[in-house]
Amino acid sequence: MQKSIKKYFPIFALPTFIAFTIGFIVPFLMGIYLSFCKFTTVTDAKFVGFSNYTKIFTDATFLHALWYTALFTIVSVVLINVLAFVIAMLLTKGIRGTNIFRTVFFMPNLIGGIVLGYIWQLILNGILAKFGRTLVYSSTYGFWGLVILMCWQQVGYMMIIYIAGIQNIPGELIEAAKIDGATSKQVLRHVTIPMVMPSITVCTFLTLTNGFKLFDQNLALTNGAPSDMSQMLALNIYDTFYGRTGWEGVGQAKAVVFFILVAVIAMIQNYLTRRKEVQQ
């Protein structure tokens, strides 16, 4: 059978191969090469070795953005996952109206980052106006504004995944624990959490990478103001590319560093939470 299918390569696989080559492989390889070059367009690249990379670490805006992004990611991962898990636990207890609540909490996910950014800019500025401040008064306001926005957007999504995980736990398991005299705290700690570990792996992975790669919301909410202090990594890279002439190579080198960071963090996270998963 393999042989007869093989002849059909041009019809089955070729379109995706071509698109994948144009949309990913070539830009990726060119990106790595260009991170070692000085250039303004792709055709005038001049090899300069590691000088772009050394420039990154003397660039204060990048280091600030890195630190700001890391802090934001930690805070948002913890908050989103804890809130989503608690809501999921409560919504699997058969409360009246569960379906409506689930529908409502999930809804913000479908709204795009740019739109979300402007919605929250209006609301947060409206609230802060009562204290005579605005979102761009200092990077702290921008930080918490972004945290609130991301919670509003993502808690519903993670909640859906946690609910599915909790509903997959066999009822007998919890009953057995209760018959053996476990308190509800012990059931949570020793039965529920280990059993939903696969969901926790997925949700922490999603929130972690979403937080690290955040761009649209950052752009629309504060656009880095005041003076790039609330700028996250993705926006910093974008600004280096398109806001500073002559820095394109540094921007590309930053992007490579960014990619390595995301990949390493994703792998470490996967290793840590997968280890805790139990075989069903």
Next chain:
Amino acid sequence: MAKNKDSQVSAVRKTKHGTAFSVFFSLLSIVYVMPIMIVIINSFKRKAFINKFPFKIGTGKMFVGWENYVEGIKKIEFFKAFGYSLFITVCSVAVIILCTSMCAWYITRVQTKFTKLFYMLCLFSMIVPFQMVMFTLSKLANMLHLSNPVGIILVYLGFGAGLAVFMFTGFVKSIPLEIEEAAMIDGCTPIQTFFQVVFPILKPTAITVAILQAMWIWNDYLLPYLVLDIKRFKTIPIAIQYLKGGYGSIDWGAMMAMLVLAIIPIILFYIACQKHIIEGVVAGAVKG
């Protein structure tokens, strides 16, 4: 049986905490939809009052009717943007589903070094952030004359292929080979086998992939902004960002009205296909 017991247990609990939680969640739901309500209320207010009194209902002097909508639609050519967004999303999703499902079936059934490498590259591409390829991809797309709503479909197929191929291959592996062999022995060509036998089995996965990709493409800002010739083609997110105009001077009246117009179609779509969307997200998470 087990379900019956569960509901008995929860019935006991319901009498204890049920009502309190129902009230709590009702309040929380209201807080949750509040931001959208506030935007809708503000879209009918005169510009000058929006930033001053964002939480007041616009009556009397503040009320302007549809003025913000009329102005906003004219300013960013909203319906054109909506058309482009819709065209790009629908076509890209359709092309992604068709091409990647065929490709996934091919690379699972024909195991060579090349197809294995391709699969590994697909996995790899899923963790690469867009910033890594944004400059080179946009330049390449320009060189290949893909800076239009039709060309961008190819870019989306390429950049979205990773996740889609990964999810389809996961499912194809679980399809028993005998079904396809039987079809082939009965004289089906591989193309007939795929479309008449395999694809119908893949349908649930296809819906999941379609939902995940549609959510991404419809809301995507940076990729179309860099790839498309934005003087001529603006999608909704680009058009809204464009409203920001000069330094800090946002026309909040038009902005509110356009935000409402951007949200309403999504909410209608969500209400119509809620079940599929939520199931799709769960299925996508389990495999991802």
